[in-house]
Amino acid sequence: MTFANSGLPSDGPIRILLCDSQPMTRIGLKTILSERPDILVVGEAANGEQAVRAARRLKPNIVLADADLTGLDAVTLTERITSVGLQGDTVRRAAVVLMTSGINSDVLEALRVGVSGILLKTCDVDELIWAVKAIRDGNRFLAPQIIGDILDxxxxxxxxxxxxxxxxxxxxxxxxxxxxxxxxxxxxxxxxxxxxxxxxxxxxxxxxxxxxxxxxxxxxxxxxxxxxxxxxxxxx
CATH class of the missing domain: 1.10.10.10 (Winged helix-like DNA-binding domain superfamily/Winged helix DNA-binding domain)
Structure with a gap:
């Protein structure tokens, strides 16, 4: 499900930073995303602090992060990444997309503070790519299953x-x-x-x-x- 938001810069590939404590998960995501000519994986991070530092240094468009990333909770991670002006004061800040096993209070609060998307860790490749492109086009993305969990x-x-x-x-x-x-x-x-x-x-x-x-x-x-x-x- 997509909801209107402000768009990403349209020139060049979508720059993505991968954040997950599991190396194999990062390898899998990088392999999938790197097959797309319009997506560029610019870096990886294994914990929350690394994610914030890498975001400042690498200036991604989208930070794709495990909602349970060690070191920082989902809310703090979202706040710190979306508030540092990653691409300068006059350029859009990075969008944060959380990957989760289910909805909890942290994920709900992350929505309030500005997370741009929420995906299940079990999502398929098409949904992952769809979410990335939806956010590039100025939308927020919530997996349909996540919408049901939020309603519950x-x-x-x-x-x-x-x-x-x-x-x-x-x-x-x-x-x-x-x-x-x-x-x-x-x-x-x-x-x-x-x-x-x-x-x-x-x-x-x-x-x-x-x-x-x-x-x-x-x-x-x-x-x-x-x-x-x-x-x-x-x-x-």
């Missing part, structure tokens, strides 16, 4: 009888569109998946929001997870 943490969402009754008002196509919206797909991506035009997707989204009495796509995602329409373990 904040609201304690459970399956609702009213939600089930509301779902019965949707056509099969509208349910399909809602599922794909909840998985973070854009209208264009939904159209490609379902082999329908983007205007048709927009119509189905509008009808779905109207029938479910929802204000926007964010509420639609919350509704889908709350009512079990999306299997969190399989979404993304």
């Amino acid at each position: 943490k904040i609201f304690g969402f459970t399956l609702t009888r009213a939600g089930n009754l509301a779902l019965e008002s949707l056509t099969l196509r509208e349910r399909e569109v809602l599922e794909l919206v909840a998985k973070g797909m854009s209208n264009q991506e939904i159209g490609e998946r379902l082999h329908i035009g983007e205007p048709t997707v927009k119509y189905h989204v509008s009808q779905t929001l109207r029938k479910l009495d929802l204000r926007d796509r964010v509420q639609a995602v919350a509704f889908a997870y709350r009512n079990g329409l999306v299997d969190r373990e399989l979404s993304g």
